[in-house]
Amino acid sequence: MNNKQIKILQNMLNLYDTIIIHRHVRPDPDALGSQLALKTALQKMWPRKKVMAAGTMPDSLAFFGEMDSVTPDDYREALVIVLDTANAPRIDGEHYGTGKYLIKIDHHPPVDQFGELNIVNTQSSSTSEMIYEILLLFGYGEDYITTDVAKYLYLGIVGDTGRFLFNNTTSRTMSIASKLISYHFDHTALLNQMGERPIKSIHFQGYVLQNFSYEDHVGYIFITQDILKQFDITASDASLFVNSMSDVEGIEAWVFAVDEGDEIRARIRSKRASINDLAARYNGGGHPMASGGTVYSREEFEQLVKDLKDTVK
The missing domain is CATH 3.10.310.30 (Diaminopimelate Epimerase; Chain A, domain 1)
Structure with a gap:
């Protein structure tokens, strides 16, 4: 993840009026957290753009929110962003390749660089951590990290670090988490909800x-x-x-x-x-x-x- 890639990403986001965000099948908290955080931030940046989250929501994580109903026609003039997905066969949604431009953002080892722009950082604990960094690199400070964005990113980081127990947890991860947790959402209630099982x-x-x-x-x-x-x-x-x-x-x-x-x-x-x-x-x-x-x-x-x-x- 370098400044040139971030500049290209910004240019593409500026260029397209329709942005469709995908992630992998059988999504985990990081896939959903990064997807919904990016969607929410982009909607705040560009209220007139059509920003959609594609994919199937599992019942166990339905409290995250809802996916959008995306039609094949939506892709005709769309920028497509695929998050947290190492290889194309794992993308949730069959029309992701029919958009005008395809971007991959991921923290897994690069098995399949399926995007026209591939932003990969294997040193990040999660794609949610990457989205936080990308939003800051856009140069707006934390202006577009709202309470909802912070909530989604925090849940994604917690999920992929095993509540900070896994060895992908770094000092940077903890620093970001401490900033996100300062927003006004009940993180204890959300973590309890994420851990509940029938x-x-x-x-x-x-x-x-x-x-x-x-x-x-x-x-x-x-x-x-x-x-x-x-x-x-x-x-x-x-x-x-x-x-x-x-x-x-x-x-x-x-x-x-x-x-x-x-x-x-x-x-x-x-x-x-x-x-x-x-x-x-x-x-x-x-x-x-x-x-x-x-x-x-x-x-x-x-x-x-x-x-x-x-x-x-």
């Missing part, structure tokens, strides 16, 4: 804790379609419990796999060993300590577990 999800978490396997400092579990039906829980909601086994004494890494029907989504986490290269070998990618991949059989999942053990060793 009772069936808590029962599912109990199942995970009782049934995951642990060998050679690696934890793993395979959630079948039958288990999802048993607990009446979606694959997306099930994935929220990826870190359930993280507190096991001696654990170095773990994989949480969910059979989503047409594919098996494997979320991989690590405390020390870099696992994004391993994820890339299994149709995925991500951060060195938090990545995801896709397998298509129980046997392939078992091979992934074996490879994760080798990575830890």
Whole structure:
């Protein structure tokens, strides 16, 4: 992220009257926080522009707000910005490539530079942290960081740092968070809301804790379609419990796999060993300590577990 890129971004924002903001499928707090923060800030900067947030809102994070109804016609003269998405297949929305100009803003390692302008900073804890920095680099001070913008960015940073427990938390991250928390929103209530789960999800978490396997400092579990039906829980909601086994004494890494029907989504986490290269070998990618991949059989999942053990060793 450099001054030349920021200048191009500003010029493009000035040029287009329609701006459509995307992010990845199965959004987490950072994807939603950065998306809604940027939309809110741009609406304040240019009240007459049409600024829209595209994508599907998961029920578990519906308190963030609402997505806009974006039609194919909206893209004809639009600037499209995709946030928090390392590679194009993970973008939520099929028409993102039909706009006039495409910009990517992300903090993941650059697997796929699909934008005409790619602003990537792997040193940022989150895309929300990047959006805060970008708004300041626009040169308006904090004029366009309203209470709502601060709220969205704070939730995004908290989400991607695991409430500041993950090793992507830096002194800059904490400095930004301290400024955001000074705005007048009830951060305690919002964090409590972000952590709330329906009772069936808590029962599912109990199942995970009782049934995951642990060998050679690696934890793993395979959630079948039958288990999802048993607990009446979606694959997306099930994935929220990826870190359930993280507190096991001696654990170095773990994989949480969910059979989503047409594919098996494997979320991989690590405390020390870099696992994004391993994820890339299994149709995925991500951060060195938090990545995801896709397998298509129980046997392939078992091979992934074996490879994760080798990575830890």
